[in-house]
Amino acid sequence: MEAEKSPPDEAFALERVADAAREVQAALAVLKAHFSDRGRSQPSTLELARFAAAMQELKDAREEFDLLIVRDTDR
Numbered sequence: 001m002e003a004e005k006s007p008p009d010e011a012f013a014l015e016r017v018a019d020a021a022r023e024v025q026a027a028l029a030v031l032k033a034h035f036s037d038r039g040r041s042q043p044s045t046l047e048l049a050r051f052a053a054a055m056q057e058l059k060d061a062r063e064e065f066d067l068l069i070v071r072d073t074d075r
Contacts, residue, residue: 010072013065020058027051 027050034043 007072010065010068013061013068016061017058017065020054020061023054024051024058027054 027047030047031043031051034041034047
């Protein structure tokens, strides 16, 4: 049985979710360093902004992906 191919829009949306999740992980790793046993320093405004932007992109990407999935199930 041949695997079903995803339409290009769905593949792009899924890739966007994965990229956003990786960016959230990277930004979180930077923030964690500030709160480790060795650290306890305040993260910079830029580091906090990067994390906030990454979280927003992940939220937006997931919403877009969800809409594509709902659209495809309505067909």
